[in-house]
Amino acid sequence: MTGAGRRPRGRRFALSGAGEAEHSAGWWSTSGLDECQDVQVETRSLRVYGGVTGQDRRSDRRAQLLAAGYDLLAGVGGEFSVRGVCKQAGLTARYFYENFADRDALAVAVYDGVIEDIVTATLAAVDAAPANARAKVGAGLAVLVSRIRDDPRRGRLLFAHDLGATPVVARRRVESTRRFVRLLAGQARAFHDDARPEVAAELLVGGLAQVLTAWLDGDLVISESDLVCRCTDYFVAVGRLV
Known part of the structure; x- marks a missing residue:
């Protein structure tokens, strides 16, 4: 039996499941939590909304960024910069870096x-x-x-x-x-x-x-x-x- 407010003593699990070194870090290992959170974020981003899959939405965002970049690089519109492209595409910087490392x-x-x-x-x-x-x-x-x-x-x-x-x-x-x-x-x-x-x-x-x-x-x-x-x-x- 465990007292109120005390965590049960038992086997510790490394969330990433990558080996003994992670077991020694304890059940609170942040690396495992980060990986778990990444999986959850990725799963959410790939869900179907309004009949459109996450992959399709991502492809659409990439196409928007390419179209905006094409205009700005060719001198149609404002400055060719990450901020300028995002403004032209109507997207945030997060989605820019989802697709491209830099300008x-x-x-x-x-x-x-x-x-x-x-x-x-x-x-x-x-x-x-x-x-x-x-x-x-x-x-x-x-x-x-x-x-x-x-x-x-x-x-x-x-x-x-x-x-x-x-x-x-x-x-x-x-x-x-x-x-x-x-x-x-x-x-x-x-x-x-x-x-x-x-x-x-x-x-x-x-x-x-x-x-x-x-x-x-x-x-x-x-x-x-x-x-x-x-x-x-x-x-x-x-x-x-x-």
Whole structure:
């Protein structure tokens, strides 16, 4: 029997169940309580409310943060900061850090998402085009240009000079340029088995970036169809020299 107000003496359990070292810490071990609380919080966050699962709510919050980050990184709205993104998304900082380690991690996710969208659409157009160089180049360039024209934020992320001064964006631009060079070189090899297209691919990708920057800035006055046609001419002409 135990007296009133006294805890029963008995076996002590470490809540985390991780071994003898935790048993020696006693039944009041805070590490075990923390883990138990974490599980309870996670369980609550994954419950179904209004027919929406916790995972769906979390995915929705991530999409809201990405959309807000896209706007602010591209210069549409306020400052690109954790506070600014949360305000734009209508979420608290807790939900920001649920998805991203910091502002740079969000910038990388936004930029990579834009590049992936462009690459996927461009390659789909190239694959669907007739099996000749001009048709494939023209199809790829048409999709690339229309993708940038349809959403000016894409053009800013890829080419705006002020964003190029941001270290994380500058690094991603270099990496995405390398990716486009590899893709173009791979397409060239599909038509010329003995081709060494690396120099030509560097020249064409770099030159295209300059042309698109001038076009988006209004320094190059030319219709979209003429732009695609002329760039296709240059790509095909250089391809013959590879």
